[in-house]
Amino acid sequence: MDWPKFLSETEGQIGQFQTKAPDTMKGFGTMSRAAKRDGALSEKTKEFVALGIAISTRCESCIGFHARSLVRLGASREEIIELLEMAAYMGGGPSVAFGAKALDAFDQFSAIQTKGT
Template sequence: MSWTDKLSGTRDQLRGLNKVIPDTTRAFGGLGKAVKEGGVLEFKTKEFVALGIAVAMRCEACIVLHCEALIKAGATREEVGDVLAMTIQMGGGPSMMYAAKALECFDELSNA
């Protein structure tokens, strides 16, 4: 499955979840909005943190959503590489495998 397909599938899954538990998903969305709009760090920096956590937690759905957000925020491949290097340093071998997936995802979505 391509990362573009993964992104589409993830959105479909989230829409389905929203239909079943709209109050919960709305509350979670509000939390995300508050975190991304508040504080002293810029949005792109926060998305770098989120990508690092997504890789460390081995969440492909999170990886694809945060790669998309980083592309929209103007992140470069080199910046993503730095984040992935730090994630590998903190998470070892499993993070290295998911960092490779994240870079592949970023590259595919950047060229879409």
């Protein structure tokens, strides 16, 4: 899968939904910012949790968004692998399959960031 293209298309679709349900999307955005704010847990830690949940719920869009955020936050490939091990332990075969997708997404977004620096 071309993760950057997939997320771009998803963002376009979400944008279309936002035009039809602006109050809902405004509320979702407010909730997102509040949930990711640094506190007792860092934003990076919270994004690791979100990626684990995305894998367990088999949400490809969520996997892409949170993998991209983890690249932005400086997560290492080793950290991602350990997260995927835990997801596999907790979620079995489906989490192994979707964990592999998450690693691919992380690698693609990491390659883009590396080219940009």
